[in-house]
Amino acid sequence: MRPRTIKYYIREALRSLIVNRLMSAASIFAVASSISIVAIFYIIGANVEYNIRHLEETVGLVVFIDDNVGAMGIERLEDRINAITHVDSARFVSREEALESFRDWIDDDALLYGLTLDNPFPNAFEIEVTDLAFQGDVVRALENLRPYGIDRIRQDEDIAGMLTTLSTVVQITSASLVLMLGLISIIIITNTIRITVNARQTEINIMKYVGATDWFIRWPFVIEGMLIGLIGGAIPATIIWLVYGRIVGAVGAIPQLPFLSFLPEDDIFMYVLPLALILGTVIGLLGSSWSVKKHLKV
Amino acid sequence: MIEISNVSKIYENGARGLCDCNLFIEKGEFVFVVGSSGSGKSSLIRLLLKEIEPSSGKIIVDGQDIGKIKHRRLPYYRRKMGVVFQDFRLLKNKTVFENVAFAMQIVQASTREIRRAVPQVLALVGLAKKAKAYPNQLSGGEQQRTALARAIVNKPPILIADEPTGNLDPDTAWEIMTLLEDINDRGTTVVVATHAHDIVDDMQKRVIALKNGELVRDIAVRGAEWQGNYQEEEIEEELEEYIEEGYGDETQDD
Numbered sequence: 001m002r003p004r005t006i007k008y009y010i011r012e013a014l015r016s017l018i019v020n021r022l023m024s025a026a027s028i029f030a031v032a033s034s035i036s037i038v039a040i041f042y043i044i045g046a047n048v049e050y051n052i053r054h055l056e057e058t059v060g061l062v063v064f065i066d067d068n069v070g071a072m073g074i075e076r077l078e079d080r081i082n083a084i085t086h087v088d089s090a091r092f093v094s095r096e097e098a099l100e101s102f103r104d105w106i107d108d109d110a111l112l113y114g115l116t117l118d119n120p121f122p123n124a125f126e127i128e129v130t131d132l133a134f135q136g137d138v139v140r141a142l143e144n145l146r147p148y149g150i151d152r153i154r155q156d157e158d159i160a161g162m163l164t165t166l167s168t169v170v171q172i173t174s175a176s177l178v179l180m181l182g183l184i185s186i187i188i189i190t191n192t193i194r195i196t197v198n199a200r201q202t203e204i205n206i207m208k209y210v211g212a213t214d215w216f217i218r219w220p221f222v223i224e225g226m227l228i229g230l231i232g233g234a235i236p237a238t239i240i241w242l243v244y245g246r247i248v249g250a251v252g253a254i255p256q257l258p259f260l261s262f263l264p265e266d267d268i269f270m271y272v273l274p275l276a277l278i279l280g281t282v283i284g285l286l287g288s289s290w291s292v293k294k295h296l297k298v
Numbered sequence: 299m300i301e302i303s304n305v306s307k308i309y310e311n312g313a314r315g316l317c318d319c320n321l322f323i324e325k326g327e328f329v330f331v332v333g334s335s336g337s338g339k340s341s342l343i344r345l346l347l348k349e350i351e352p353s354s355g356k357i358i359v360d361g362q363d364i365g366k367i368k369h370r371r372l373p374y375y376r377r378k379m380g381v382v383f384q385d386f387r388l389l390k391n392k393t394v395f396e397n398v399a400f401a402m403q404i405v406q407a408s409t410r411e412i413r414r415a416v417p418q419v420l421a422l423v424g425l426a427k428k429a430k431a432y433p434n435q436l437s438g439g440e441q442q443r444t445a446l447a448r449a450i451v452n453k454p455p456i457l458i459a460d461e462p463t464g465n466l467d468p469d470t471a472w473e474i475m476t477l478l479e480d481i482n483d484r485g486t487t488v489v490v491a492t493h494a495h496d497i498v499d500d501m502q503k504r505v506i507a508l509k510n511g512e513l514v515r516d517i518a519v520r521g522a523e524w525q526g527n528y529q530e531e532e533i534e535e536e537l538e539e540y541i542e543e544g545y546g547d548e549t550q551d552d
Contacts, residue, residue, distance in 0.1 A: 008403055019391050206387045209347065210448065211377035212404040214370075 005216075013223035016200075023196040024228060030192045031232025031283060034185030035276050038178055039236050042275065043244070043268055045174025050263045052167045055159075056132045062154045063090075063142055065123040069149035074123060077148050081125055084141040086134035091126045095119050122151060133164045182279060190287040197221060197291040204295045214296045221292045222285060229284020233276040240272055241265075299325040299456060299487045300346065305355030307341050307511070315341030317511040319355070323489065325455070328482040330498045331491040333508035339491040342508065343460045346489070347381065348372060360455060377405060380449025380486075384461035386441040388433040388448075394420065395429040398447045405452055419447045423477055439470035443477065450481055457481060459490045463497065471497060 017024045063081070065074060074092065081090040093101075098121035103112055129138050135155060142153050197204075207217045248262040300323040307315030316338045323329050333339050344350045345357060348364050357364050360378055367375050388397050395416055402412045420426050423443040433441055442462060449457055459478060463471035475490075475497050482488040492498060498505055507515035 002406060004409065005406055015391075202387070203389055206389060207400075207404070208373075209376065209381050209387070210401045210404060211373045211375075213373045216373075216404055 009219040009223055012220035013227060016220060016224050017227060020196060020199070023192075023199065024224075027192045027196060027228045027284075028232045028235070030188050031185070031229050031280050032235040034181065034188060034283075035233050035280055036236040036239070038181045038185065038279065039240055039272050039276055041174060041177045041181065042272065043240070045170060045177070046268065046271070047263055048170045049167065049174075051261060052163055052170065054261050056163050056167075060154070060156060061127040061129065061135060061138065063125045063127060063150050064152040064154070065125070066149045066151045067122060069123070073149050077145065077150070078125065080145055080148060081127060081142070084138055086130045086138055088128040088130045090128075093124045093126055095121045095123055098122075098124065131164075132167075182283075185279075186283050186286060190290055192287075194287075194291040194294075197288070197295065201295050204292070208296070217296065218289065218292050221288045225284035225288025225291075226281050227284070229280035229282070229287075230277060231280075232284070233278075233280020237269075237273050237276040240276075241269055244268055299323055299327070299360060300489070301356075301358040302342075302345075303356045303358075305345065305352045305357060307338075307345060307350065308353045314338075314511040315350075316345070316352070316508075319508075319511075319513050321506065321513060321516075323487060325487055326482070326485055328479065328488045328501075328503045329490070330501070330503055330505045331489060331508065332493070332495070332498055332505055334493075336510075337508040338511040339508055340460065341511070343458060343489075343491050346458060347379070348375060373404075377452060378454050379456040379458050380446075380452070380454045382442065382445050382449050382457070382459040382462045384464035386433070386438075386445045386465075388441055388444055390433050393430050393432055394425055394436070394444045394447075397433070397444055398451050401448045401451050407452075415451055416447075419451045422450075422480075423447045437470070438466050439473060442466060442470075442474050446474070446477055446481070450486065454486070456487045456489070459488070459492075461492055462490060463492065463494050468496075475501060 065077065069077065078090055078092060081087060096119070099115060099119050102115070102121070127138065127142075129135050139153060139155055142150060204217055245265045248265075252260065252262060300321070302319055302321040305319045306317050309315055319338075319342070331339050331342060341350070345352055346359065348367065351365070359375070362375070364375060389400065392400060398416045398419060399412045402415060407415070417426065417429070420429055423446050425440060425443050425447065428436060428440060428444075431440075433444070436444065442465075446462075449459075457478070462478070463474050466474060471494060475494075478488050478490060479501070505515070505517045506513060507517075
């Protein structure tokens with residue numbers, strides 16, 4: 001393809017965008033609306049997922065150590081625990097540390113004084129698993145370590161199971177919604193672009209009679225479609241960039257929802273920007289290619 | 299230049315477009331194709347443009363069997379012929395200059411070539427001063443001149459005009475026909491499908507008459523007539539004979 005031909009295609013595409021501005025605006029609006037919905041569902045899904053992950057971290061798996069195990073024994077036990085597959089980290093919590101934490105919780109000086117005299121808290125390990133779904137496997141492996149000084153194992157089995165299920169449901173739901181909405185967008189946009197192309201059937205016809213090749217006719221339409229998609233994708237991306245932080249700030253400030261946490265703006269934008277731009281461009285490209293194809297058989 | 303052998307066209311709905319048509323058009327000829335609506339004129343034009351395929355028979359244009367041209371190569375075949383339609387078919391959002399330049403852009407002519415050739419051809423059709431006008435700012439005659447300029451700017455060996463004067467008043471129609479004659483004088487083979495009997499009668503060109511899809515009459519010059527099928531040599535001989543015998547001046551209208 002010669003540079004002047006490429007220049008011609010781009011010029012024609014831009015010109016057509018401006019000349020058919022009403023239809024272009026309609027197409028851009030269709031793309032922007034569809035991508036906004038896809039992006040909003042993506043953001044909701046990602047944040048729900050983020051909150052679940054956050055909750056998962058707080059779901060404890062705690063191993064209490066036999067009081068007879070000395071410092072050497074604790075060190076060896078730590079190594080054995082860390083060697084278990086799917087164990088992300090094992091943090092040693094000494095008896096004193098446990099009592100300190102408890103002190104922050106309780107406001108009863110008499111009780112605290114009694115506890116200081118005879119600390120009832122055992123040494124322990126707080127264990128984090130790489131994924132809650134593997135917690136059961138980790139617990140079974142820990143059971144095998146009982147001869148090395150493990151006294152008791154405490155796990156929030158029900159919460160872990162629930163969170164795992166919830167996480168899977170959210171993942172599948174948001175992925176299906178994004179996919180479904182993406183397909184619906186392609187159909188809507190293809191139709192909108194098809195109307196634009198239909199309106200220019202005569203033009204395509206003339207091009208064919210004058211001896212234009214299919215690609216010579218197709219390129220300006222394809223570039224135009226891609227530009228429509230790109231602009232249509234950039235609009236929701238910009239809006240999200242402008243308002244996400246404010247919305248998150250406002251929701252986060254609601255005192256009744258202190259447990260909610262949100263993905264940082266940059267993390268969201270890192271995915272939403274390429275998602276919106278690529279989805280828009282691909283939709284525009286496919287929509288215009290399919291629409292023009294029908295008219296090329298002259 | 300154009301050789302049509304035993305060509306028939308039956309449409310899917312059973313309508314007859316052409317029936318066992320045989321025709322030979324020499325390089326540099328000017329030929330009128332006449333006939334009433336549904337006679338097969340449009341079918342003949344559409345077959346030549348390879349817009350439709352014949353049901354049977356063979357069409358050879360410029361030595362090339364067009365039945366063998368693949369869809370991918372079709373644009374290159376169409377570049378051999380300039381086409382002019384009754385409804386002008388100009389791109390409304392382009393100026394006269396751009397409409398003509400467009401035909402050159404598709405053959406990837408350079409900007410310099412376009413800037414040189416388009417004004418020349420616009421001058422030829424008398425539109426030098428209208429280069430910047432848009433089609434809706436032009437009269438019917440001017441629009442058809444623009445279409446003509448676009449059709450000839452790439453210097454195609456064949457020019458096909460389908461009812462080029464159909465939407466024009468008699469005076470303007472004459473101007474367009476005179477232009478077609480000028481183009482023909484420069485060596486381009488011109489095929490004109492038309493209803494305009496008065497112009498056909500006055501222009502003294504070869505006339506092919508179609509009726510119900512059949513070629514019913516072929517008048518090479520006034521007074522010379524053949525029925526049905528014929529060969530190139532026959533035309534040549536008959537032509538010479540008629541001219542030598544001075545029959546050319548006698549009028550024999552169809």
